[in-house]
Amino acid sequence: MAELAEVVSGSALDAAPQLLGARLRHRTTQGTVAVRITEVEAYSGDGTDAAAHTHRGLTPRNQVMFGPAGTLYVYFSYGMHWCANVVCGPPGAGEAVLIRAGEVVQGLETARVRRPAVRRDVDLARGPARLTQALGITGADNGTDLIRAGSAVSLTLAEPPPPASDVRTGPRVGISKAADLPWRFWLDGEPTVSRAPRRAARGTAL
DNA sequence: GATAGGATGCTCT
């Protein structure tokens, strides 16, 4: 099986589809919650991606994204939401994969307590901000090493990986720049995948 | 079911 360190050391675009099906786990005093990742987006640091946080260079907020691959990059968005990314590429590349949605596979009770307004379990982590809420991830977890055993937040690749025939790709969601790039990846048929605002967006096979 | 609009505060120009 592919090693996580090896996967994330490649470009975000290469790593993103390989992170589908992986498990993201957060251990806290409240309990451990884990999700199986069903939807991701790649953000490139090669200068062509105007939507990437690193597009205009190093800032205090995005410095983690310029760090080593396999690090958790958490940022605050819209004044109320946290979003989680996995840093990819060599140090200084400024690439990351946004974790957009997942299925809660461990700690269901804890996730429900954190998101009491949710009626259906498939909505617990459907959307990037919902996913961090269900896992209990906040800015305090920014910079966590996802590869090191013993970290509060850890990432484990799917074994076996999901078949390529189940992976779909299409335009990213919720951005205004470089919105035409098909750098969103998700698992076909998963009810936990967040839907595109408009148009059915069935996506294309990988 | 689909869509529109408000909430809310950090980040960078």
Added chain:
DNA sequence: GAGCATCCTATCC
């Protein structure tokens, strides 16, 4: 001061 990698509620089919 403008712009967000969003979510939730209300309202209308």
